[in-house]
Amino acid sequence: MKLWKGHKEQLDGKAPMDNDCAVVAEELTKKFGKFIAVDHVSFKVKRGEIFGFLGPNGAGKSTTIRMLCGLFSPTEGSAHVGGFDVATQPDEIKSRIGYMSQKFSLYEDLTVEQNINFYGGIYGLEGARLEERKHWVIEMAGLAGKESMLAHTLSGGWRQRLALGCSILHEPPILFLDEPTGGVDPVSRRKFWDLIYDLSHRGVTIFVTTHYMDEAEHCHTIGLIYTGKLIALGSPTELKHSLDRYSVFEVQCSNTVDAMELLRGQAWAAETSIFGSAFHISTLNVSDAEKKIQGILTNEKIAVSRIEKIIPSLEDVFIQRIAEEDARKNGARN
Amino acid sequence: MKLHLVSLNILPIVRKEFRQIKRDKRILSILLFIPALMLLMFGYALNFDVKHTSMAVYDEDRSSVSREFTEQFFISEYFTKVQTLESKAEINNLLDAEKARVVLVIPSSFTKDIQRGRAASVQVIVDGTNSNAAATVLGYINAIIQQYSVKVMTESFVRMGQQNITMPIDFEPRVWYNPELESAKFLVPGLIAFILMVTAVVSTALAIVRERELGTMEQLMVSPIKPIELILGKTIPYTIISLFATVTILFLGSILFDVSIKGSIFLLSLVTFIFFIGSLGMGLLISTMVETQQLAFMIAAIVSMLPTFILSGFVFPIRNMPIIIQGITYLLPARYFLVALRAIILKGAGLSAFWDQALILTIYAVIMIGISSLRMRKILA
Numbered sequence: 001m002k003l004w005k006g007h008k009e010q011l012d013g014k015a016p017m018d019n020d021c022a023v024v025a026e027e028l029t030k031k032f033g034k035f036i037a038v039d040h041v042s043f044k045v046k047r048g049e050i051f052g053f054l055g056p057n058g059a060g061k062s063t064t065i066r067m068l069c070g071l072f073s074p075t076e077g078s079a080h081v082g083g084f085d086v087a088t089q090p091d092e093i094k095s096r097i098g099y100m101s102q103k104f105s106l107y108e109d110l111t112v113e114q115n116i117n118f119y120g121g122i123y124g125l126e127g128a129r130l131e132e133r134k135h136w137v138i139e140m141a142g143l144a145g146k147e148s149m150l151a152h153t154l155s156g157g158w159r160q161r162l163a164l165g166c167s168i169l170h171e172p173p174i175l176f177l178d179e180p181t182g183g184v185d186p187v188s189r190r191k192f193w194d195l196i197y198d199l200s201h202r203g204v205t206i207f208v209t210t211h212y213m214d215e216a217e218h219c220h221t222i223g224l225i226y227t228g229k230l231i232a233l234g235s236p237t238e239l240k241h242s243l244d245r246y247s248v249f250e251v252q253c254s255n256t257v258d259a260m261e262l263l264r265g266q267a268w269a270a271e272t273s274i275f276g277s278a279f280h281i282s283t284l285n286v287s288d289a290e291k292k293i294q295g296i297l298t299n300e301k302i303a304v305s306r307i308e309k310i311i312p313s314l315e316d317v318f319i320q321r322i323a324e325e326d327a328r329k330n331g332a333r334n
Numbered sequence: 335m336k337l338h339l340v341s342l343n344i345l346p347i348v349r350k351e352f353r354q355i356k357r358d359k360r361i362l363s364i365l366l367f368i369p370a371l372m373l374l375m376f377g378y379a380l381n382f383d384v385k386h387t388s389m390a391v392y393d394e395d396r397s398s399v400s401r402e403f404t405e406q407f408f409i410s411e412y413f414t415k416v417q418t419l420e421s422k423a424e425i426n427n428l429l430d431a432e433k434a435r436v437v438l439v440i441p442s443s444f445t446k447d448i449q450r451g452r453a454a455s456v457q458v459i460v461d462g463t464n465s466n467a468a469a470t471v472l473g474y475i476n477a478i479i480q481q482y483s484v485k486v487m488t489e490s491f492v493r494m495g496q497q498n499i500t501m502p503i504d505f506e507p508r509v510w511y512n513p514e515l516e517s518a519k520f521l522v523p524g525l526i527a528f529i530l531m532v533t534a535v536v537s538t539a540l541a542i543v544r545e546r547e548l549g550t551m552e553q554l555m556v557s558p559i560k561p562i563e564l565i566l567g568k569t570i571p572y573t574i575i576s577l578f579a580t581v582t583i584l585f586l587g588s589i590l591f592d593v594s595i596k597g598s599i600f601l602l603s604l605v606t607f608i609f610f611i612g613s614l615g616m617g618l619l620i621s622t623m624v625e626t627q628q629l630a631f632m633i634a635a636i637v638s639m640l641p642t643f644i645l646s647g648f649v650f651p652i653r654n655m656p657i658i659i660q661g662i663t664y665l666l667p668a669r670y671f672l673v674a675l676r677a678i679i680l681k682g683a684g685l686s687a688f689w690d691q692a693l694i695l696t697i698y699a700v701i702m703i704g705i706s707s708l709r710m711r712k713i714l715a
Contacts, residue, residue: 121346
């Protein structure tokens, strides 16, 4: 079945630069008055790649996505999507991207089919092509037999898949997903990511923002944005290895809060964070860290039931990077 | 490709909008039936013609002359006799209970005074709570008494041997455009302005704000749909419905109240269209300023309904308003539209009679569409 034809022709001969990259941001900056929402951010997203864009709320994720979608121009720097400049060619970009946000922008008072017809219509699909794509979306989203149900009667997972379907009706080569799995149950999330993988295999470039660390692990490349700055960029494996100079331990003990407080005072302790019923501590330039931790906690009559060296998780990486960035900023201020 | 640049992709939006209107039966019924209902209400209930005013008579004279005088009031359709009073004390109760709006008191000396050629005095007590109606009633009473006085005087001249009495001024009233002086004729054009204004402003403001509130606007903004396509696609359905409502009012006005269009249908359509565009612009402007449907509805309703109802000259004559308020009325497009509408529908006047009103409406429409599309571009692009 050739369900994903078309976008090759759409791009051929029209992408003037960097043929391997679907999205290129160079020193991309957006200021709102004095507030710098996005601060000289640079990255490249390869064609067919899943690029995860992570960061706390208000870090600049949505502003970046909006600039890439051609909704507003950068204050400084530049970005190219599908080879087109976001500042000067937003119309070219808009017809070649798909966009879906956590709001699942469906018309709740219209049926499944009417929603598809409408979104097909605004992307200029009609006749046989619209029918073919409609059929594809309904199959993909598992909505067969539900065509005449009103959108608001669908459950979260179905609405999410319908919204995804509506945003890729026109077979865009690049797909932007802004926290697409917010408020959806784990099974539906899993199904959704299967669809994303499938699209990626077909050559669609996916740019996705998320809060979920397990979703971040699914991405080929991850960018971490914090207070407008890109503070980490690389594949999940690369990012974890970037903590190699640290040794990370997972500690299970009788009094997690006091133990973290005690260890935080040590010069060799870089960062501590709660992890389930245990906590993680990353150490720097210290030998026998395991024994030192054991000693300190035992001294204070905290019973240690387990202490083991672990491969850092992405969350460890991000916590470390954010702490470094905060320290750097405080240093600059003082 | 070239063709694609010129052609606008409006149809999917128009179709979607109609589907949503169809789904929400309330909106459709409000847009279609409220105008007809309002016409009936205003046409029949909001009647400024003061007729059949309830009148009680306290006749102390009880003579054939006083009876003849009293009769003058009730042969006209302006007054209806509700009661003949036996004592002066009853007057208060009667007026308090609103059983009568007017009490005519004829003193016992009435016949004597007339026969002796002295001025007979009668007392008329009018319930002034509804000041407009009271003023009109006083006018009628005055006219009836004058007429009767003239009759008595003429009779006495004839008795004194003078023939061929002619009054120094002969009064021949001719009322133009609305000879029966019916309120409905005056109201129908105003109602068209009122309904167009309300449907245009409220529905446009709501239609755009709804997309923003539900987050679907964001989805449209990242699509290739252009702002102009979005605005046209969203307003065309309401334009069609509003124009349908206009035709309904004209039709009902003609069969129920005998208000036929004396002037050119083309001019009527043209002026209506210009006014409508200005109202759409106002609706768009509101939609760019607020975030929620609730707020949009409130602002749109206040901005469109109240001034159009109270200040446009639809119901209350502008010339009776205080100077400052009169100044404010110059800011209302409905004011100009009404003059033009009445000129076309009631007087059959041509463009020369209201070109200035049409010009102001055009300027207003251009300004409104201009400001709102500037603001819209900021939001959409």
